[in-house]
Amino acid sequence: MNQSAEELNKVEKKDLFTSGHRACGGCGQALAARLVQDASGENTIACVATGCLEVFSSPYPDPSWRIPFLHSLFENASAVASGVEAAYKALKKGPVNIIAQGGDGSTADIGFQSISGMFERGHNVLYVCYDNEAYMNTGVQRSSFTPLGARTSTTPMGNKTRKKNMPLIAANHGIPYVATATVDDFRDLQRKVKTALSIEGPKYIHILAPCPLGWGHHGELTVEICRLAKDTGLFPIYEIVDGKMTNVKKIPVKVPVQEYLKLQGRFSHLFKKGGSPEIIAEIQQIANQNIERYNL
Amino acid sequence: MEKLPLGLVLDLRKVVPYKTGSWRTLMPINIAHTPPCNNACPAGNDIRGFLRVLAEKKDYEQAWHILTRTNPFPAVCGRVCPHPCEGGCNRRDFDEPLAINCSERAVGDYGLENNLQHKKLIDTRKEKVAVIGSGPAGFSCAFHLAKRGFQVKIYEANSEPGGMMRYGIPSYRQPNYILKQEIDNILRLGVELECNVKVGVNIPLDQLRNEYDAVFLGIGAQKGLSINIPGKDAENVFTGVEFLRQVNTGKWVELGNDVVVIGGGNTAMDCARVAKRLGANVSIVYRRTRMEMPAITAEIDEAMEERIMFRYHTNPVKLILDEGRVVGLLCVQMELREPDASGRARPVPISGSEAFIPAETVIMATGQAVDYDGIEIQTADKQWIYTNEYLMTNMEGVFAGGDAVVGLETVSLAIGQGMRAASAIEDYIEGNKESELSQPPVVYSRELNTYYYQPVKRYEKEARSIHMRLKGFKEVYPAFDQDDIISEADRCFSCGLCYDCGNCYMYCPDNAVQKSKTTGFYEFDYDFCKGCGLCAKECPCHYIQMTLEK
Ligand SMILES: Cc1cc2nc3c(=O)[nH]c(=O)nc-3n(C[C@H](O)[C@H](O)[C@H](O)COP(=O)(O)OP(=O)(O)OC[C@H]3O[C@@H](n4cnc5c(N)ncnc54)[C@H](O)[C@@H]3O)c2cc1C
Ligand SMILES: Cc1ncc(C[n+]2csc(CCOP(=O)(O)OP(=O)(O)O)c2C)c(N)n1
Ligand code: SF4
Ligand SMILES: [Mg+2]
Numbered sequence: 092m093n094q095s096a097e098e099l100n101k102v103e104k105k106d107l108f109t110s111g112h113r114a115c116g117g118c119g120q121a122l123a124a125r126l127v128q129d130a131s132g133e134n135t136i137a138c139v140a141t142g143c144l145e146v147f148s149s150p151y152p153d154p155s156w157r158i159p160f161l162h163s164l165f166e167n168a169s170a171v172a173s174g175v176e177a178a179y180k181a182l183k184k185g186p187v188n189i190i191a192q193g194g195d196g197s198t199a200d201i202g203f204q205s206i207s208g209m210f211e212r213g214h215n216v217l218y219v220c221y222d223n224e225a226y227m228n229t230g231v232q233r234s235s236f237t238p239l240g241a242r243t244s245t246t247p248m249g250n251k252t253r254k255k256n257m258p259l260i261a262a263n264h265g266i267p268y269v270a271t272a273t274v275d276d277f278r279d280l281q282r283k284v285k286t287a288l289s290i291e292g293p294k295y296i297h298i299l300a301p302c303p304l305g306w307g308h309h310g311e312l313t314v315e316i317c318r319l320a321k322d323t324g325l326f327p328i329y330e331i332v333d334g335k336m337t338n339v340k341k342i343p344v345k346v347p348v349q350e351y352l353k354l355q356g357r358f359s360h361l362f363k364k365g366g367s368p369e370i371i372a373e374i375q376q377i378a379n380q381n382i383e384r385y386n387l
Numbered sequence: 388m389e390k391l392p393l394g395l396v397l398d399l400r401k402v403v404p405y406k407t408g409s410w411r412t413l414m415p416i417n418i419a420h421t422p423p424c425n426n427a428c429p430a431g432n433d434i435r436g437f438l439r440v441l442a443e444k445k446d447y448e449q450a451w452h453i454l455t456r457t458n459p460f461p462a463v464c465g466r467v468c469p470h471p472c473e474g475g476c477n478r479r480d481f482d483e484p485l486a487i488n489c490s491e492r493a494v495g496d497y498g499l500e501n502n503l504q505h506k507k508l509i510d511t512r513k514e515k516v517a518v519i520g521s522g523p524a525g526f527s528c529a530f531h532l533a534k535r536g537f538q539v540k541i542y543e544a545n546s547e548p549g550g551m552m553r554y555g556i557p558s559y560r561q562p563n564y565i566l567k568q569e570i571d572n573i574l575r576l577g578v579e580l581e582c583n584v585k586v587g588v589n590i591p592l593d594q595l596r597n598e599y600d601a602v603f604l605g606i607g608a609q610k611g612l613s614i615n616i617p618g619k620d621a622e623n624v625f626t627g628v629e630f631l632r633q634v635n636t637g638k639w640v641e642l643g644n645d646v647v648v649i650g651g652g653n654t655a656m657d658c659a660r661v662a663k664r665l666g667a668n669v670s671i672v673y674r675r676t677r678m679e680m681p682a683i684t685a686e687i688d689e690a691m692e693e694r695i696m697f698r699y700h701t702n703p704v705k706l707i708l709d710e711g712r713v714v715g716l717l718c719v720q721m722e723l724r725e726p727d728a729s730g731r732a733r734p735v736p737i738s739g740s741e742a743f744i745p746a747e748t749v750i751m752a753t754g755q756a757v758d759y760d761g762i763e764i765q766t767a768d769k770q771w772i773y774t775n776e777y778l779m780t781n782m783e784g785v786f787a788g789g790d791a792v793v794g795l796e797t798v799s800l801a802i803g804q805g806m807r808a809a810s811a812i813e814d815y816i817e818g819n820k821e822s823e824l825s826q827p828p829v830v831y832s833r834e835l836n837t838y839y840y841q842p843v844k845r846y847e848k849e850a851r852s853i854h855m856r857l858k859g860f861k862e863v864y865p866a867f868d869q870d871d872i873i874s875e876a877d878r879c880f881s882c883g884l885c886y887d888c889g890n891c892y893m894y895c896p897d898n899a900v901q902k903s904k905t906t907g908f909y910e911f912d913y914d915f916c917k918g919c920g921l922c923a924k925e926c927p928c929h930y931i932q933m934t935l936e937k
Contacts, residue, residue: 102893110898110912111404116919122896153402277893303919310919314894318838 094289099282103129112155113147117310119300119317120144120221122274124192127219127298130281131188131288133158136175140168140193140202143228143302144221166201168193169209172216188288192219195236196226199255210264210293217287217294220257223302231305238325239377240370241357243305249360249370253377261295262331268294269331273317274301276328279340283330299326307356319351324378327385342387348375404915407897411918413933415891415911420830420883420929424487427475429800430458430527434472434487435884437494441876443886447869451498454491455505458802459530460523460569462499463552465492466561466864468799469683477882480832483845486875493872499568505576509536514816517542517599519586522550523798524605524789526573527805528812533576535813541578542595544585550607551790552798554632555654557661558860587761596784601812604772604780604787605805606762608755608795614649618706619751621713627654627752634661642667643747647716649673649703650752651680652795656687658750659695664857670696672703672744674721674734689863692853698744702736706749715745757791770794777811778804786812830883830929837880839888839927846875885909885930891922 107128114121124144128135136159139145145162148155163171172191179185191209193202198220206218225243226232233243235255242249262269268290272280280298287294299320303310320326321340325348328340349371352358361367381387424434437450454461468488476484497503516532518525521543529539547553549566574580586592595602611626613619623643625633627650633640646662648655651673659669671690673680676699680687691697698718705717720740723732757771765781767773771794772787774780780787788804790796814820848864850856856863891900891909899916900909923931 102889104892106898108898109404110915111407112897113405113407114896116410116896116917117921118896122894125896125898126893150405153404274894310917311921311924313896313919313921314925 094285099285100278101281102278103132103281105129105132107131107133107135107157108148109155109157111153113150114143115302115304115310117303117313118143118147119274119302119313120194120223121147122313123221123280123298123300124148126274126277126280127190127192127284127296128156128158130284131190134186135159135188135190136161136172138163138168138172138175138189138191140191140197141165141228142194142197142221142226143223144192144194146228165197167205168197168202169205169216169218172218173205173209173212173214176214176216189216190219191216192221194227194234195220195222195224196232196234198222199235199257206261206295207264210261210266210295214293215291217284217296218261219284220295220297221300222257222297223300223305224254225302225305227302227305239374240352240361240367242360243357249358249367258295258297258331261297262334264293265334266293266295267291267333269296271297271299271326271328271330273299273321273326273328275314275317275321279328286330305357307359308354312354316351316354319346319354322346323348323351324382324387325351325374327381327387329385336385339385339387342382345382348378406914407917408899408912408914411913411916412936413918413920414913414936415916415918415920415923415931416934417885417909417911417930418827418883418932420828420932421826422882422884423475423477423829423831424472424485424882426826426829427471428803429471429797430464430802431806432457432472432491435879435881438485438487438490438876438879439881439884439886441490441494441873442879445873447494447497448501448503450494451503452506454494455498457806458799459505459527459573460495460552460566460798460802461491462495462565462569463523463561464799464802465489465495466565466862467552467556469797477830477832477835477880478878481837481840481880482842485879486846486848489846489848489867490872490876493867493869495569496565496866497869499565505530505534505572507536507576508534511538512536514538514600515540515598516601516603516812516816517595518603518605519592519595520550520605520607520789520791521545521548521570521580521582522605522607522789522801523552524607524791524801524805524808525550525603526570526605527802528603528605528786528788528809529578529805530573530576531806531809532812533573533578535809537813537816539578540599541580542584542586542590543580543582544588544609546582548580548582550605551628554635555628555657557631557635557657559660559664559856559863560657562862585760587759592762592785596782600784600816602785603805603808603812604762604764604785604791605789605801606757606787607790607801609758610756611751612754612756613751614703614753616703616705618708618713621706621708621711621749623713623747624706624749624751627658627750628755630658630750631661634665640665640748644668645746646670646748646750647672647744647746648750648752651675651682652752653682653686654755655750655752656682656690658752660690660693662748662750663693663695664860667748668696670698670744672698672701672716672718674702675699675723675732679731689850692850693857694853700734701744702734704741707743713746713749715743716749718742718744755790755795777814778808779811779815784815786815827883834929835880835882836925836927836929839890840880843878845878846871881928883929886928888927890925890927891931894921894925896921
């Protein structure tokens with residue numbers, strides 16, 4: 092499938108992921124999921140791991156999905172997608188877009204081995220990670236994508252570790268396409284989904300998806316927060332095509348990390364009296380390292 | 388046995404979705420807010436409206452019709468208006484305000500070049516209104532009444548219509564043929580005009596009150612005021628309006644070499660620049676400094692460019708005469724002390740600083756007053772005509788507006804007053820209660836999401852060279868390029884009105900913003916909108932507002 096630049100840049104709204112789901116107001120994951128399905132189109136099978144997205148969008152009898160949707164377990168979305176792909180091959184059906192999707196918990200932690208296996212076996216599947224930086228569906232527990240300093244129900248004093256770098260881990264499987272995206276730039280996000288689906292083999296897209304409930308911000312700030320995540324350098328935007336990093340999004344005006352942190356309740360303890368300026372400094376250091384490393 | 392399908396099979400067509408709209412506490416609504424430019428425009432122009440039509444449709448004709456809904460003089464105002472709209476423009480907090488005044492001129496000129504005509508709203512009705520004075524106030528009132536079908540007749544004391552637009556403002560700023568065409572367009576609505584009739588002198592006001600259902604007084608302030616110093620009545624001493632009137636009627640005024648203009652307002656600048664074009668050396672004498680000058684900055688700058696000398700802190704105390712003609716002024720130097728009631732620094736003479744300034748002509752551009760000759764009417768502060776808030780004077784059925792009411796103001800304010808008076812007159816004749824004008828709230832910069840706008844350089848008009856300017860009375864600013872003005876209009880933020888960026892539609896996590904199949908506008912699906920406010924936050928122009936759930 093070779094698409095023109097014009098087709099790739101076209102914004103898609105097809106209502107394949109519809110109203111009535113139970114996500115919180117302003118949920119970044121609900122927005123991301125709609126953008127992904129609308130970019131992919133009708134000829135798509137979604138294999139979704141347990142997590143907020145699966146729970147809020149699929150209750151019987153009124154799911155939001157207007158495409159085939161499979162949910163099995165928390166840990167096995169990639170294994171299910173691999174099976175679907177193998178079945179299509181065996182039945183000589185297709186082509187069809189198969190998108191395995193899961194939260195950060197399912198991607199970084201419990202579903203990690205099944206993703207790694209899918210990549211290693213070379214299935215023609217796109218994996219989309221909706222990264223909201225904790226296990227939201229069960230009450231905001233820490234995951235290995237939870238950033239330094241963030242308060243979760245299992246890190247009430249703030250998370251002590253840095254975030255696992257999943258896009259680079261995915262890329263190191265030698266898969267042909269890896270990209271990062273955020274929900275504020277819907278054109279870029281949809282272009283990446285369409286680009287990925289035009290490539291044969293395993294693909295990985297990592298989408299930052301703010302969670303108003305877990306991050307402690309008002310739903311109206313979802314887009315603004317994504318923008319700040321990029322402009323601080325905390326969430327670099329790039330693509331890795333055949334092992335080469337390209338399309339690194341330059342930061343127009345660099346913003347100090349405080350601007351990003353202070354909008355979110357999960358970081359508020361850092362700013363309180365007796366807070367942790369050293370943690371803020373370390374977060375700034377992470378941003379600086381990203382800026383240098385990715386040449387943002 | 389009946390073969391059942393494996394698992395549960397759901398027919399999506401029968402599904403009734405769960406209405407998450409019931410969660411909402413705040414609801415988004417679309418409101419066409421008032422942009423600050425419109426709010427600041429004394430003529431009440433829909434500035435955003437005409438700029439957006441230029442930007443989105445490149446349609447000069449529709450832009451002209453939008454402007455002339457309120458203002459029948461876009462080509463004149465596009466040249467002479469001090470454009471408070473630009474001072475209000477929200478873009479000033481982002482990069483630079485829109486060049487609204489230039490855009491207005493381009494649209495006004497397009498209308499004239501293409502012979503666009505006003506349309507009547509109501510064909511005819513029997514009631515008659517007399518308008519006294521054919522300045523912008525009178526013409527605006529006549530225009531709006533004629534559009535609503537009234538029989539209107541204008542009485543004008545001068546031999547030509549236009550008021551100060553004709554006899555005050557010099558033609559290098561506002562050429563006569565432009566004014567004439569815009570006036571002709573108004574007359575084509577069926578407005579009658581009789582010149583050389585001074586109401587109160589040639590015809591009593593009461594006669595008009597009897598003959599007409601209502602009367603509008605737009606008589607301006609025709610009398611030039613001079614300062615009361617010895618020698619002021621010499622024959623080569625003029626008031627500013629008197630001098631400009633003579634030049635504007637095509638009379639040759641013998642100025643001699645040295646001309647001194649007294650005053651710091653726009654009339655002083657005009658007099659000085661006209662005298663310069665007639666070949667004199669000109670200086671302006673002003674009691675305070677440039678900071679306190681009431682003239683528009685651009686006018687002062689242009690006068691300076693034209694090498695007019697400015698003498699600040701200088702106050703004439705006496706005109707020196709020789710055989711009944713002025714030969715110079717005796718002036719005293721002033722120093723500025725604590726501000727007076729007007730808020731401007733108070734000038735106080737420095738003793739022993741008297742100096743002589745030679746002059747062959749002195750022009751006193753030091754104020755104007757209403758000419759009440761034969762018109763007995765209640766005044767406010769013994770100066771300007773008193774009106775109530777619906778612009779009716781103390782005389783039943785006699786309305787007034789423009790400079791004669793508000794003091795020395797602007798063409799656009801006179802136009803706005805004429806329009807307001809027209810609707811008050813309509814209400815009066817129809818016996819309606821005066822309609823309250825209400826407008827939606829104004830949008831300010833902080834309510835916009837400027838992330839979605841890019842900095843773009845403002846259009847700057849280009850003046851002719853000083854040399855060319857001083858050669859005669861050619862317009863200082865030649866015509867603008869139409870495409871440049873369209874690009875300029877494209878800078879407009881469209882404050883308070885949707886311009887179809889699609890953010891609300893794309894960002895709604897609940898898919899609760901839909902594009903109407905009939906109107907093409909974005910609509911909220913309140914069955915599913917959870918009221919998160921993301922759409923309102925990301926709406927660049929503050930068209931969406933969150934309100935309390937009803
Ligand atoms: C030199 C000069 C420069 C100016 N420059 C600018 C500028 O650049 N921009 C700007 O916005 N404004 C400018 N102004 C101000 C502007 O011209 C006035 O505010 C505006 O014209 C007022 O309009 P009006 O209709 O109230 O009165 P006018 O324009 O004064 O018109 C009044 C009319 O009524 C007629 N009239 C008076 N008495 C009678 C009577 N008894 N019977 C019949 N007719 C009568 C007069 O002859 C006149 O034609 C300038 C003014 C002057 C003097
Ligand atoms: C094997 C297993 N362990 C635990 C759970 C409980 N569980 C359901 S969703 C979830 C968290 C999901 O987190 P994440 O993948 O980040 O998705 P999110 O809800 O944050 O979108 C957990 C722990 C489960 N369903 N299965
Ligand atoms: S940006 Fe446009 S609509 Fe907004 S104030 Fe300026 S001119 Fe008016
Ligand atoms: Mg999560």
